[in-house]
């Protein structure tokens with residue numbers, strides 16, 4: 072490029088386009104705006120994919136000259152300017168909903184604590200459902216304008232990357248995340264120095280620093296321990312999510328809970344409400360109690376009363392073994408300094424985490440602490456509410472089970488993050504303008520019945536074709552890594568069933584495979600073939616879960632299942648997005664009632680995918696007979712084995728008698744009208760209800776405002 076004045080001037084203009092791109096990349100707002108994503112991608116589609124959809128990493132590869140050239144070539148200037156203006160407008164405006172609904176939260180925000188946040192695949196600080204729920208919560212709080220700050224940990228290796236070896240056994244790989252390409256800024260204290268918080272234990276202090284991440288209007292603070300002040304072991308304390316033993320775990324929980332509260336205070340943020348997403352973060356309550364005693368000169372009992380009033384607690388786990396429990400020794404080592412400051416003895420401290428306060432053998436349970444230190448507790452679906460009240464009834468011995476004060480707010484998903492833009496464009500043409508801002512109102516979705524069935528079907532098929540292409544690419548590269556030459560040719564015309572989630576055994580990924588010959592008959596049926604796509608990680612310590620993966624993966628070696636059964640490795644937000652947007656049916660067959668809510672089926676339904684699910688979690692309250700398919704009847708099983716057998720039979724029956732015939736029942740125009748009708752029913756009855764925006768609005772009304780001392784409203788009585 073020659074250096075004539077014209078060019079220099081143009082360079083200056085485009086430099087500012089580069090700066091605008093850079094600024095857009097600094098706020099994860101971009102991650103739920105398909106047109107902004109497309110703009111980044113168009114800068115270099117191939118690198119975009121290779122860099123894991125990370126705009127900062129992509130932008131760093133450009134020189135000013137190559138950027139200018141590319142922007143000119145692709146005529147990106149106006150798109151960059153437009154995206155930038157929209158971000159500015161978004162950040163400067165306050166949604167009407169918030170002016171009318173957040174009341175007292177305006178001056179005292181909600182502090183939302185979570186051990187993981189799934190915002191986008193380029194920020195690998197999540198493992199699965201819990202984290203993605205937290206990410207969707209934050210994005211929706213931003214959308215509604217709920218004053219909320221998020222607190223979590225930064226893991227420089229995050230959760231593991233998964234690949235399978237030649238025998239189909241899961242291998243874990245931990246990659247170090249490059250902080251330089253994440254939109255994180257160091258948090259500074261009042262003197263412009265790096266903010267560092269110190270947490271004392273009986274065996275020395277742990278130091279943590281904080282990072283700031285901007286997620287739309289929400290400020291997120293992430294702590295990590297990779298500091299020279301720490302001893303070498305503690306420097307890697309926050310390297311991995313769910314890695315290490317229970318000592319690592321309690322130390323991580325100490326950092327997020329106690330460290331998190333200290334960071335907020337150092338920043339001058341005084342929350343009106345503390346929301347604990349699962350028990351992991353419950354130590355936060357003890358630190359807030361300590362602060363109250365110190366600042367207001369009140370007694371321990373009074374401080375506990377006040378803090379409980381301000382604290383909201385969400386439990387996610389209907390399995391007793393799924394709750395963190397720590398030995399008295401670990402509690403002693405890590406909480407004795409705080410216990411002394413609280414002016415209580417060790418027994419009193421342990422009692423806060425015990426169901427039977429005088430049982431000196433009992434471990435300290437984080438969920439029990441969360442429940443005892445909060446006046447506003449909820450489960451994550453109606454059925455999970457019933458289970459949770461039963462599970463924790465011993466904490467309220469004077470109350471009948473149905474009056475145990477644990478309500479429910481059913482989970483939802485962040486619609487702009489999970490709805491395919493192709494579907495969104497289709498809805499745009501039929502729905503009211505700006506429907507997306509009001510998408511959690513039922514009326515919006517009545518218009519779904521105005522859509523031409525052929526158009527809805529075509530949009531679905533084009534998404535399915537894109538997914539098929541994605542699977543082909545992934546399978547090629549994963550078998551190349553194994554030194555195999557496997558390819559997979561899924562046919563977009565075939566009924567395609569997706570199953571992707573953590574490979575926890577209660578989710579029963581192999582339920583389908585109990586009668587292999589019966590399944591093979593379905594898969595090989597020439598007229599009405601079906602095919603399956605699976606994905607999911609097992610926890611590194613979960614051998615039975617890994618065996619399930621192996622079983623599912625190796626089925627492709629049976630010639631009858633060639634091209635009909637694929638396992639896509641390394642399930643993450645990106646894989647999830649492709650699958651929930653591209654399959655025909657989303658399969659979910661957990662052992663009832665162990666799925667507290669489940670959210671992947673909600674992502675699927677937004678895209679016109681029909682759910683075929685056990686009546687557990689959210690589906691127990693969503694299914695109405697005409698908006699998807701049910702496996703089993705939702706009645707209790709005498710025992711696990713007979714339950715599994717019955718559900719396996721029921722699953723095959725529903726596939727054979729309902730799903731497959733309806734899918735292949737075509738009219739003269741080649742369309743499956745009954746199926747399309749069901750897609751419409753699913754969208755009309757469910758898309759608004761299972762939106763995270765509805766969920767966050769419910770939290771505001773039934774949990775946050777009561778906690779902040781506004782109106783009270785009992786969650787138990789809402790339906």
Ligand SMILES: *Cc1c(COP(=O)(O)O)cnc(C)c1O
Nearest residue numbers: 199200572643644647669670671
């Ligand atoms: C949505 C999602 C989950 C949670 O799905 P469930 O249905 O709740 O099991 C887990 N992992 C990823 C990557 C997801 O996107």
